[in-house]
Amino acid sequence: MLNKLLQNKTAVFVITTFVLLLVLIRMFEKQLFYDPFLFYFEGDYMKLPLPKFDGLQLFFGLSFRFLLNTILSLGILYFLFKDKQMIAFVSILYFFLFVLLIVTFFCILHFFKNQENLLLFYVRRFLIQPLFLILFLPAFYYQKLKN
Template identity: 85%
Template sequence: MLNKLLQNKTTIFAVTVLVMLLAFIRGFERQLFYDPFLFYFEGDYMELPLPEFDNLKLFFGLSLRFFLNTILSLGILYFLFKDKGMILFASILYFFLFVILIVTLFCILYFFKNQENLLLFYVRRFLIQPLFLILFVPAFYYQNLKN
């Protein structure tokens, strides 16, 4: 086991650095990204009206954060599995999931207003957190075991 760890020093170091960068994004989210919902969801958001927001700034803030999380997540997946085909597949999945989630988020904001705050919370959460990484690592690991 120790020999295996020593052989994979580079992989362990790279994954550790990438995870730390994901934590950095999370830790400095207020300074790095425009997102008025950060403060909104800290309070009793089920009773509060939606905060004022700039559509374009919100779109670009969420997109930038999703893009950064995606790049770091793809890096982690690459170092863990070293399979370019798998990374290409994950990239395509990330793209389609982004389109679906961002459209859903803005539909909720405009068509449901204050009625679907919990749904808004979870859709936004999938956009701003690297949750797909948590799903992809075990899925790709299982896929590698099957092959």
């Protein structure tokens, strides 16, 4: 195992760098992205009214963050599995998941206002965190083991 790790020093370095970049995105989220829901969900959001927000700016902030997380996640998956077909498939999956989540997010904001705060919280969480990476890693690892 250690021998194999030493042979792949470049991959280990790149993966470590990408993970650190994901951590930095999380650490500096308040400075990097427009998201009034960052402060909202830190409080007692079940009882508070939704914060005022600029829909277009929020869309671009969430999209940019999702894009950064996606690029880094795809990089991690590529350097772990070295499978271009899998990366192409996951890229398409990320695109469709983004469209589904962003439409769902804004539908909840527009149609449900303050009634579905917990659902809004979880949909937003999938948009701003690299949760799909956490789901895809074991799935693709298991698939690699089976083949």
